[in-house]
Amino acid sequence: MGKAIYTWKKNLKPQVMLDKLAKIVQVTADGKVSFIGLDYHEIKVSLENMVETKKASRDLYLPSLISKAVTQAAKEGLTANTVLENLNSLAKEQLTTKIKNYRVLTSLSLPSSYPQKRFKVGSSEIHIVSDFPQKYQTERNGLLSRADELSEYSVSDKHYLKVVIYCKSKSPYGAIKQALEDLDLWRALLCFFSNPQMELIGNSYKPINTIRLGKFHTLHEENGKTGLKKMYWFEPNFTPANLSKIKEANVLLKNINFFKKQIEEHCDKKMLTEAVVRYVRALDEKDHNTAVIKLWATLESILARGQSNCGAIPRRVSFLFEDHPYHAQTLEHIRDYRNSNIHSGLENQNAKNYAFQLQFYFYRLMLFYVKSMDDFKNIDEANKFLDSPKEEAKIKDGIEKLKIALRMHGKR
Incomplete structure (x- = not known):
């Protein structure tokens, strides 16, 4: 049978939800399944969150699979085991499908002077174009014909640079996810070197990122047809941006390519990819309180993963600086603000300044990881190094003790 792709999360009881669902299910003699009332949607969402997805491929779309698995299991009896068996069976069937070529059409607040027009990032190839190919444009126009009318945004992104992302996947959901993740990885590296360091006077509700995505993204097959009928994706945080100015293009490309290669x-x-993508998406937020919470969570995901060590971030990041007490205290006060926001909902007008500070610390941490990749076998080992003592006397004392250990257990 092979290993299961999906399992139920520990300490959760999906059978409680399924027992509730069993009370509203109807199965006809010819095997048609229906659910009475609105509870079905609430229960389905709960079941989705109870599924462990760590081993799942990005080609799989859980909402669709769980819906089909529940419907199929209803014919046999709604138990946790039958739903899970059907879920894994459907997932494995999905993964046997052939890989298809897709195109994702979107836009960026990037000037036409950007020197690279075609390049590879992750599993995708990104093309910057003056206009979308006609076969895609026609389908895209049809999809978005009412989108602007229905949108709460009255502002335009028509001045943005057009982008076509070439990608491959076994499912349209996997294609859009992969394409936007690869695009955001590259965009994050651009923002490393394009975002302002600080802002003393400015719009307190403007995102920090200077290079932002356009309103809409559409998915297409090679022939131009839409990847999913009547479906497009949009940016909920869309705020129009002036086209970013490119300074010292050759230096910018050199820095981006260095980071990309090292990652x-x-x-x-x-x-590292997940962290960098989370970083750039956090700084797309126009609510800077939310941006701070997301940035802090991003630092936690890489500096203190699987730990309940609240002091790991200030301690480890401050190690990178000569004036470590100052930087440790800067991070401690941001941590205190973050905790106040999470637990009591308290917000602060200085949140944008905190977001700028976390942007700086995140960049310095990434620089440390990529420049020291030959010194440490993995991120965990690099993080352990960041726990080293900072005082010269303690470092020398540690060296002497290690010499004693070497004499006791080293090769003679």
């Missing part, structure tokens, strides 16, 4: 070759590539 690509790192043994913890997946972890």
Whole structure:
């Protein structure tokens, strides 16, 4: 049978939800399944969150699979085991489908002077174009014909640079997810070197990122047809941006390519990629209180993963600086603000300043990881190094003790 792709999360009881669902299910003699009332949707969402997805491929779309699994299991009896068996069976069937070529059409607040027009990021190839190919444009126009009318946004992104992302996947959901993740990885590296360091006077509700995504993203097959009927994706935080100015283009490309290459070759590539993508999406937020919470969570995901060590972030990040007491206290007060916001909902007018500070610390941490990848076998080992003592006397004392250990257990 092979290993299960999906399991139920520990300490959760899906059978409680399924027992409730069993009370509103109807199965006809010819095997048609229906659910009475609105509880079905609430229960389905709860079941989705009870599924452990760590081993799942990005080609799989859980909401659709769980709906089909529940419907199929209803014919046999709604138990946790039958739903899970059907869920895994459907997932494995999905993964046997052939890989297809897709195109994702979107836009960026990037000037036409950006020197690179075609390049590879992750599993995708990104093309910056003056206009979308006609076969895609026609379908996109049809999809978005009413989108602007229905949108709460009255502002335009028509001045943004158009982007076509070439990607491959076994499912349209996997394609859009992969394409936007690869685009955001590259966009994050651009923002490393394009975002302002601080802002003394400015719009307190403007996102920090200077290079932002356009309103809408559409998915297409090679022939131009839409990847999913009548479906497009939009940016809920969309705020129009002036086109970013490119300074010293050659230096910018050199820096971006260095980071991209180092991340690509790192043994913890997946972890670094996820962190960098989370960073850029956090700074798309126009609510800077939310941006701070997301940035702090991003730092936690890489500096203190699987730990309940609240002091790991200030301690480890401050190690990177000569004036470590100052930087430790800066991070401690941001941590205190973050905790106040999470637990009591208290917000602060200085949140944008905190977001700028966390942006700086995140960049310095990423720089440390990619420049020291030959010194440590993985991120965990690098993090352990950041716990080293900072005082010269303690460092020397530690060296002497290690010499004693070497004499006791080293090769003679």
